[in-house]
Amino acid sequence: MTDPSSVLLTGIGELVTNDPDRPGLLGLLADAAVVVEGSRVAWVGSARDAPAADTAYDAGGRAVLPGFVDSHSHLVFAGDRAAEFAARMTGEPYTAGGIRSTVAATRAATDEELTSHVAHLVAEMRRQGTTTVEIKSGYGLTVHDEARSLAIARQFTEETTFLGAHVVPAGTDPAAYVELVTGPMLAAAAPYARWIDAFCETGAFDADQARTVLDAGRQVGLRGRLHANQLGPGPGVQLACELGLVAVDHCTYLTDADVAALRDSGTVATLLPGVEFSTRQPFPDARRLLDAGVRIALASDCNPGSCYTSSIPFCIAMAVREMGLSPAEAVHAATRGGADALDRADVGRVTVGAAADLVLLDAPSHVHLAYRPGVPLVAGVWLGGRPA
Numbered sequence: 001m002t003d004p005s006s007v008l009l010t011g012i013g014e015l016v017t018n019d020p021d022r023p024g025l026l027g028l029l030a031d032a033a034v035v036v037e038g039s040r041v042a043w044v045g046s047a048r049d050a051p052a053a054d055t056a057y058d059a060g061g062r063a064v065l066p067g068f069v070d071s072h073s074h075l076v077f078a079g080d081r082a083a084e085f086a087a088r089m090t091g092e093p094y095t096a097g098g099i100r101s102t103v104a105a106t107r108a109a110t111d112e113e114l115t116s117h118v119a120h121l122v123a124e125m126r127r128q129g130t131t132t133v134e135i136k137s138g139y140g141l142t143v144h145d146e147a148r149s150l151a152i153a154r155q156f157t158e159e160t161t162f163l164g165a166h167v168v169p170a171g172t173d174p175a176a177y178v179e180l181v182t183g184p185m186l187a188a189a190a191p192y193a194r195w196i197d198a199f200c201e202t203g204a205f206d207a208d209q210a211r212t213v214l215d216a217g218r219q220v221g222l223r224g225r226l227h228a229n230q231l232g233p234g235p236g237v238q239l240a241c242e243l244g245l246v247a248v249d250h251c252t253y254l255t256d257a258d259v260a261a262l263r264d265s266g267t268v269a270t271l272l273p274g275v276e277f278s279t280r281q282p283f284p285d286a287r288r289l290l291d292a293g294v295r296i297a298l299a300s301d302c303n304p305g306s307c308y309t310s311s312i313p314f315c316i317a318m319a320v321r322e323m324g325l326s327p328a329e330a331v332h333a334a335t336r337g338g339a340d341a342l343d344r345a346d347v348g349r350v351t352v353g354a355a356a357d358l359v360l361l362d363a364p365s366h367v368h369l370a371y372r373p374g375v376p377l378v379a380g381v382w383l384g385g386r387p388a
């Protein structure tokens, strides 16, 4: 007996399951089949053992992977900073100050303009295989603009993050701004947010301020994550580990003590190599983290200033070429790792009960994502059990 909405997916050249009960890091299956019922995976195994289903779909020998889980993006913004990028590529150093120009453009945009821009970027991500995306606020920096940024983000994902503590607005006293963020701004933003975040970096917020922001969020039910150790060594990674946060993001400059703290706390180090690419900074050492037993994720950090890519395949290729990862490790970090960084057990894997969010590659194996950088290999995306 089959569910009327069940689909048998066959002709899978290579299936990445990320199932720890199967061999290898990716739990690879050759000549695999998947049965989808409704929005969920109902069966995974060898094609010759596959049960019947209501309809069939032939993947034509393509590799099938879990949809990419992009656990770090800033999609709610207006304006463009291509000129700043071009200037930086002529040798001007990156500073966080450019955020303020995006803040001005975002405040001036209508809800409709912001919403349609997020829709455009989410569609762009989806075409490149991303099926779960986290979206932060952080370009409003007023009670009204942070709340509306999150209300817009919530139309596209459950994984929304309040980042009022992105940068102190020009002309504002930092202590007074932290009070605003943890008071009225948090109250207005919390109904639309699952997470709270702060940019813990020289020139943004120090460790005490970041701790104050994360504590305030926790008191209203938001879970913490943190931007840390992007531009230089700093206290953010240690703070994230001490607070037992699910993830700490960037992790470009780490001491041995930072690496040990990440290993001991189980906090996921989310690596964002598009930022290092777009700011000509040294890449984070992913090899060092994995060798120490730290869990890692790969994400885009799509934003108009430091990294305007929406492409997880590009991040995978960079992680392999520049950060010491094998193709399997990079794919794992962009799927299961992203799910870990969002504390999600239902995505980033192709296992019974998981969301049927799939990527079909015009390639026989996941290796091609790094082997053929820049090539549009994503041939199809399934979201919630159906081609998107």
Ligand SMILES: [Zn+2]
Binding pocket: 072, 073, 074, 227, 301
């Ligand atoms: Zn970010």
